[in-house]
Amino acid sequence: MITPEPMAKIVVMSTKQLMPKVVDRLYALNVLHITEHVKTSELDIGTPMEEAEKTASLLVKIRAVKSLMSINGTKTDPAKVMKSHQKLSHLIDDLNMHVTERLEHIKKCNERISSLTSERQNLEALKFLGLPAHIFSEYSSLDFILGRAKSISIPETIPHEISCKEHNGRLLFAVFFKKGDLGSITPCIRGFEEIKLASRLKGSIEQEIEKIDRQISKLRKDSALASKDINDTKKSWDVFLKTNEDFLSERLEKMEAPLKFASTKNALIASGFVPESGFSHVESELNRHLRGKVLVQKSQTKKGENIPVQLRNSKFVKPFEFFLGLYSLPSYRELDPTFMLFLTFPIFFGMMLGDVVYGIVLLALFLYLKKRLPAAKQLLNAMIQASVFTIIFGFIFGEYLGFEEIGHFEFPRLLSRVHGSISIAGNEVPAVLAIGVMMGFIHVNLGFILGFINEWKSHGIGKAINAKLSWIVFEVGLALLALSLTSSINMHYAVGAVVMLASVVMLYMGEGIQGPIELPTLFSSMLSYSRLGAVGLASVYLALVVNDNFVMPLIEKGGIYIIFAILIGTVGHAINIALGIIGPFLHAVRLHYVEFFSKFFHGSGLPYTPFGEKKIQEG
């Protein structure tokens, strides 16, 4: 339908004691879009129900454990809901402790492994140096340093014993000297990096390395065991945690609902919107469940109140709501342009791509993708309709993979895109460009008519005539002027000029100075529709280049060249189809958003989000 779902403003009032039941019922009904109450001097906002705080903290605990174990499953099982807060809290605490312990253990193991690995590397270096391990112990009169350096040059005057070897582009060395000489030795070493031995070496270096290897492998086993334990825990707790998280967040949403309500000392007042058609159901359901102890009534909407928008479109039109999702929802009092998108988007897309074979390929592709990507169902349904129009326009233009003829057989057609031309003022202009602009003329004027209706609904007929109809009056004036100047009609040219002037005055009255300033956009908008032909021509020429310059000459050569022809043809047309999805899609969308919507659409509607169970919306 061309207007959004009619909404009724409703007010639900009950005592504070009964409110949990009312909220429960409203949640189950899943139709009320709650309008948040703003605190006034007479009416405060409600307070959350008891236990909301406890529920919230428990929910935080569950989410913390989930993120600790990186659980992100989506399966739930209603049988696993644990209603007792206390029990659940204990369980989660225990689980948290268990997992934290395991994680800590893994962290410790990893730290130890990395320190052992670096120790092992040092020992490997010593082994490379070829010195026995036992000499690196403490002496009463000797000192030593062990490390890597860029270069060393210790003067003979300082008594020392050095052993060094080149290792991985650096010098590996051990130098022994008299205790107390350290200060004079270090300046002689450039780029020094000390190797510290973790402990005094007891056995041989090989034995030490073996000992470290044993330790590392034990630690690795330990850490793997802990990881396995966490994984097992994850598997057994996954569904339980998700189920209880969902259950608690639902409860919390209900408990916190009064925050959006108005409250007096003893009563709570919830207000919001339900679809007009669902009002009586809500009223009777609430009254039945609360035995008449609740007041449900319709209320008048205030001027300028933000009413939520629920679009209502038939099965075929619905996919095009996707394009409004990308842009903006219409506001409640506006027309819903989805139906217009349904009418024109596939035509625009089809006209731009317009090739029977390309259309069939796209249709197959989108049908396949629809099965594989259920999330993008809406967009793909719209594109399937666009592909069908591509095939239809392919027949109109008589184009099959860019070929207009095979051998001497020319495909039947209504209009040739490449050769068809129209004579305008004595000049031959490609027919598709002219048709594009003509379609633009119709589309833009349709926009003005919709704008007229929108303005009429929201600001009255006077404003609608001045702001929107004036554009059409301007076009009529311009046509009269042009026709009288070219003597096509027998009329004084002043008539047209006066009509144009009148329209400019109307426009000024309707939209202020901005209106007349924007007049030239009328022409740029319509000319912009020449892309309907231009993008198509670009696509045809690309196909022609592939066919005439590569494929056909190779096929004429025959033999092995036919294989090359098929290869080049496939790649070339695949590229053209890929461009043919992106180009026509973006241009068709853009013509709607920029040229069409700017004539009538304001947008920024508030989406209708009923209070209740969050169901995944069907595309």
Place this chain on the structure above:
Amino acid sequence: MAVDAGLIAMGSGLAIGLSAIAAAYAEKGIGVAAMGAMAEKEELFGKGLILTVIPETIVIFGFVIAILILVMLGGA
């Protein structure tokens, strides 16, 4: 005659080439800003895409003029 044909072809080439440079230059700025906005808020993909292709009109006009030059003068 050959010189005429060459000049017509150059005119047509300049019409599409220069307008393509202009469109690319305009899209550059918008594209950068759109990417920045998208990094902050992914839902802006749709709007970013639309805004980025708006200057495409320039190149469409250039293309139309190029074709008109070829068709109207090329045959003359």
